[in-house]
Amino acid sequence: SRPPMRSPIHTGRGGVGDVLMMSRQASFGDEARNKLIVGVNQVADAVKVTLGPRGRNVVLHGRQGPRVVNDGVTIASEVQLADPIENIGVNLLLQAASKTDSRAGDGTTTATVLTQAIVQRGLKYVSAGANAIALRNGLLKAAPFFVSKIREAAMPVSTREQYQQIAAISCNDWEMGGLLAEAIDRVGIEGSTTVEEGQELKDAVEYSEGMEIECGWVSDLLITDMESREAVLPNARVLVTDAKVTQMSELLGVLEQIVAQKSPLLIIATDLQTEALSGLILNLQRGVVSASAIKAPGFGDVRRAFLQDICAFTGATLLTSELGLSVANATLDDLGTVSRAVVGSKKTLLVSNGERDAEVDAAVNVLKAQLSELQEKANKEFEIQRLEQRIVKLRGAVARIKVGAPTEAEAMDKKLRYEDAINALIGGITEGVVPGGGACLAYMTRYEAEARALFDDEEEELAVDVLLHAMMAPVKQVAHNAGLLGEMVAEKVAGSEWGYGFNAKTLEYEALIDAGVIDPASVTTWALENAASISGAMLTTEAVVWDSALRPSDEAEDYQPEITQGIGKGAADLAW
Numbered sequence: 001s002r003p004p005m006r007s008p009i010h011t012g013r014g015g016v017g018d019v020l021m022m023s024r025q026a027s028f029g030d031e032a033r034n035k036l037i038v039g040v041n042q043v044a045d046a047v048k049v050t051l052g053p054r055g056r057n058v059v060l061h062g063r064q065g066p067r068v069v070n071d072g073v074t075i076a077s078e079v080q081l082a083d084p085i086e087n088i089g090v091n092l093l094l095q096a097a098s099k100t101d102s103r104a105g106d107g108t109t110t111a112t113v114l115t116q117a118i119v120q121r122g123l124k125y126v127s128a129g130a131n132a133i134a135l136r137n138g139l140l141k142a143a144p145f146f147v148s149k150i151r152e153a154a155m156p157v158s159t160r161e162q163y164q165q166i167a168a169i170s171c172n173d174w175e176m177g178g179l180l181a182e183a184i185d186r187v188g189i190e191g192s193t194t195v196e197e198g199q200e201l202k203d204a205v206e207y208s209e210g211m212e213i214e215c216g217w218v219s220d221l222l223i224t225d226m227e228s229r230e231a232v233l234p235n236a237r238v239l240v241t242d243a244k245v246t247q248m249s250e251l252l253g254v255l256e257q258i259v260a261q262k263s264p265l266l267i268i269a270t271d272l273q274t275e276a277l278s279g280l281i282l283n284l285q286r287g288v289v290s291a292s293a294i295k296a297p298g299f300g301d302v303r304r305a306f307l308q309d310i311c312a313f314t315g316a317t318l319l320t321s322e323l324g325l326s327v328a329n330a331t332l333d334d335l336g337t338v339s340r341a342v343v344g345s346k347k348t349l350l351v352s353n354g355e356r357d358a359e360v361d362a363a364v365n366v367l368k369a370q371l372s373e374l375q376e377k378a379n380k381e382f383e384i385q386r387l388e389q390r391i392v393k394l395r396g397a398v399a400r401i402k403v404g405a406p407t408e409a410e411a412m413d414k415k416l417r418y419e420d421a422i423n424a425l426i427g428g429i430t431e432g433v434v435p436g437g438g439a440c441l442a443y444m445t446r447y448e449a450e451a452r453a454l455f456d457d458e459e460e461e462l463a464v465d466v467l468l469h470a471m472m473a474p475v476k477q478v479a480h481n482a483g484l485l486g487e488m489v490a491e492k493v494a495g496s497e498w499g500y501g502f503n504a505k506t507l508e509y510e511a512l513i514d515a516g517v518i519d520p521a522s523v524t525t526w527a528l529e530n531a532a533s534i535s536g537a538m539l540t541t542e543a544v545v546w547d548s549a550l551r552p553s554d555e556a557e558d559y560q561p562e563i564t565q566g567i568g569k570g571a572a573d574l575a576w
Helices: 029-050 072-077 084-104 108-127 132-153 160-171 174-187 248-261 274-285 300-314 357-375 381-395 408-431 439-452 458-470 473-481 486-494 521-539
Strands: 024-028 058-062 065-069 192-197 204-213 231-240 265-269 291-295 336-343 348-351 397-403 433-435 500-503 508-511 518-520 543-547
Touching: 024 029, 029 058, 029 072, 029 084, 029 108, 029 473, 029 521, 029 543, 058 072, 065 408, 072 084, 072 108, 084 108, 084 521, 084 543, 108 132, 108 458, 108 473, 108 521, 132 439, 132 458, 132 521, 160 174, 160 408, 160 518, 174 192, 174 204, 174 397, 174 408, 192 408, 204 300, 204 381, 231 248, 231 291, 231 300, 248 265, 248 274, 265 336, 274 291, 291 336, 300 336, 300 348, 300 357, 300 381, 348 397, 357 381, 397 408, 408 518, 408 521, 433 439, 433 521, 439 458, 439 473, 439 486, 439 500, 439 521, 473 486, 473 500, 486 500, 518 521
Parallel strands: 192 397, 231 265, 265 291
Antiparallel strands: 024 543, 058 065, 204 348, 204 397, 231 336, 336 348, 433 518, 500 508
16 A cells, blocks of 8 residues: 655755654643743743832833833733743733733733732642642632722722822823823713824823724734734725625725725725625735725614714715615715724724714714603613713714824833823722722731631632732832832731821832822732632643644655556556
């Protein structure tokens, strides 16, 4: 029988090269866990130096050149280690930081410090013979208990000064906090606040009307800014339809007019599929047209209502078969206009040019009249909620913070800090605030007896010891970054009254809330929950399997399959 055929891989030199085979390796037990911890420590040690008002910066050097960064998740995402298992530990820790960043918008450094402390202390117990599964279950039970205590203790936020305090703590700059507090106070948490690079040396804020849509691009090949993974379309035209666009021929007419006008195009349709999507991507990549596409938000009648609101906001005509209007016959008169469209992976922001204010006011007044009628009827909660949502979207204000700096590295650092502070401030307004500087978590250690009362299993109860140790880590690190002995500071803060703690900026013990040293409760709670979750996964790891480098196969380089059928076999013997 003939040997099995194998697919050769060409080396690029014109001949047939070695057949390369993918192999996998595995590591077990303490060896695997210890290497994961090495990766965790590498990231955490690089990130935690930024914690607190006296925290330092980290210089990152990559394809974009050197950058000075103070943002935890950005630093963690740049760490790549040579050892594959250590690199897996890096990626696991990055999950804790990224989850906290995506949900709370800030607190990535706190989540990193907590994760490192939980893993280090937990690994000692596991190595000494503790039940890793029971320890993980205990972490998942004890962490929500402390989270509930933090939320109960949170204080509401209402004044501009408190807004500035929250923002200033997050971005570590009082002036930046004041600028952001002014923006959020003006547009509200229902409005949209974005950060852009400015042309001046000083920061400034621009305000405009805008609409946010909870739908992102249909393909990541339609993005124009690789760093932010967004499609940014200045002075864009907007096509709105409730139909599915499947053929490129449907878009040819409007695309030719758009190219002639040299304007970007945003397509809002029920769906953009197959040939139409491929054609749009191809023209974007070739530089023929700057365009992006999103799916229409909602379903059924809700979708139709949202599309009508978008048309009122942009001045577009809703292309629908009910009125005999199609995309194939669309002209420039059917397209709306916005001063700027920013299309992200999950959200799209349409910024008004101010020409449609009267039409928007009229649409809002109609919705308010409908809302008043529904509020007098019973069992109309869903309809009322939808109308309120539509009014907020039509009224949604946008504040654009223009970041100014003498160098690109400083501008990038300030932009990241602004983005963290925006999310932290919105979280503080929504869920309240707690004392900052790690004092809140240190204070929560006094609920040790209540936490232990939750457990009947002694092995699970070890999780309380682990968390009590970990919750002291942030205040220790803040003190350490300020040049003091962290253990002494943490012990004094833990025994103080609620709200009293160490102010690393002034190096004094004082009432932190009165001094403006506050954190959003959402940041602290998400950091603790995510740290406990990722740590539990690492502590229960007994084996790590990873792909090793490609290796040559044992098969000969110039292998030729044997011919076994037809005149080909033994043909040489019959030659003249």
